[in-house]
Amino acid sequence: MDDATSPQILRYLPIELSGQVFGIPMSDVVAIERAHRDSPSTESTSSEDGEQVGSGAPIVDMRYLFLGESPPDHGRYVVILSAPIGSCAVLVDAVQPTCTAHASVRRVLPSLLASAGCPFGSVVLEHDGPVLIIDTSRLMERMRQVAPELIMERTYAA
Amino acid sequence: MLPEINKSNPQLFVFSVLGLPELTLAVPLFQVIAVATLERSRSVPFAPSFVVGINSWQGEVITVIDMATALCREHAIQSSHETSTSYLIALTVANQHQEMIAWPILPGAHTIELPQKVPRSELPGHISSTLTHAAITVNERPHILINLASLIPAVPA
Numbered sequence: 001m002d003d004a005t006s007p008q009i010l011r012y013l014p015i016e017l018s019g020q021v022f023g024i025p026m027s028d029v030v031a032i033e034r035a036h037r038d039s040p041s042t043e044s045t046s047s048e049d050g051e052q053v054g055s056g057a058p059i060v061d062m063r064y065l066f067l068g069e070s071p072p073d074h075g076r077y078v079v080i081l082s083a084p085i086g087s088c089a090v091l092v093d094a095v096q097p098t099c100t101a102h103a104s105v106r107r108v109l110p111s112l113l114a115s116a117g118c119p120f121g122s123v124v125l126e127h128d129g130p131v132l133i134i135d136t137s138r139l140m141e142r143m144r145q146v147a148p149e150l151i152m153e154r155t156y157a158a
Numbered sequence: 159m160l161p162e163i164n165k166s167n168p169q170l171f172v173f174s175v176l177g178l179p180e181l182t183l184a185v186p187l188f189q190v191i192a193v194a195t196l197e198r199s200r201s202v203p204f205a206p207s208f209v210v211g212i213n214s215w216q217g218e219v220i221t222v223i224d225m226a227t228a229l230c231r232e233h234a235i236q237s238s239h240e241t242s243t244s245y246l247i248a249l250t251v252a253n254q255h256q257e258m259i260a261w262p263i264l265p266g267a268h269t270i271e272l273p274q275k276v277p278r279s280e281l282p283g284h285i286s287s288t289l290t291h292a293a294i295t296v297n298e299r300p301h302i303l304i305n306l307a308s309l310i311p312a313v314p315a
Contacts, residue, residue, distance in 0.1 A: 067203065113205055116205055
């Protein structure tokens with residue numbers, strides 16, 4: 001087993017929301033697309049295994065969901081996520097190159113936050129500050145509470 | 159009930175916070191890890207209103223809170239952290255789990271020794287009793303003893 005596939009290593013996609021960086025485990029990322037400027041839509045997006053994903057899917061504006069802020073008018077990306085409970089598409093300001101985090105810099109989410117239902121699974125201590133790693137299933141549960149139609153029951157192979 | 163600080167460690171760390179500068183607050187000294195400056199905290203979506211964000215200190219994750227808002231949950235105080243550069247970093251144990259919590263404090267924090275007899279005083283009406291052990295009188299001044307463990311709800315095993 002090489003380093004990249006070791007369970008000790010977390011590969012995550014850094015996403016930007018209003019200047020703050022969050023991480024999404026790459027194991028939950030199916031596809032990344034640039035959003036259309038005028039009307040963000042996933043349209044028909046090909047995943048890595050060639051499956052058509054996201055057609056007509058509702059897109060969750062993460063900037064609004066997380067920070068309550070209206071979206072900027074540029075640089076938006078759609079990330080298609082998949083977890084055992086379903087799939088969804090999220091709109092983010094920007095994506096950064098994927099990162100790897102060794103177990104030595106990963107910490108559990110403080111129970112003060114976990115018990116409050118915050119949709120994060122862990123924290124990675126990067127050199128420029130802690131990065132909250134999204135727990136995709138918990139995020140979808142949150143979304144489902146807000147609007148059940150946001151979550152597609154279909155799942156896609158990562 | 160007062161915590162068992164009288165027996166194991168008779169010292170308290172005494173401080174005040176933005177938003178409630180008129181109150182003298184205290185935690186057992188053994189819970190205090192450091193008073194330090196912190197970088198800007200990262201906000202945590204869906205966190206309780208009294209949580210400012212997360213930060214890191216010496217390789218550990220810290221939950222940064224607004225103590226004034228935590229103490230007055232029904233009277234949420236919007237404390238500005240711009241003018242405070244010192245954070246009290248404390249350790250709490252809840253659900254058999256240690257966690258570091260920090261909050262900004264005003265200048266003038268110090269330690270005191272608890273006298274043998276500690277008279278009780280009245281807890282101000284706007285202060286949440288769930289986050290306090292008791293209000294006590296030391297040196298003729300009321301001190302509110304903070305119960306940090308109560309910040310963390312019981313989590314099923």
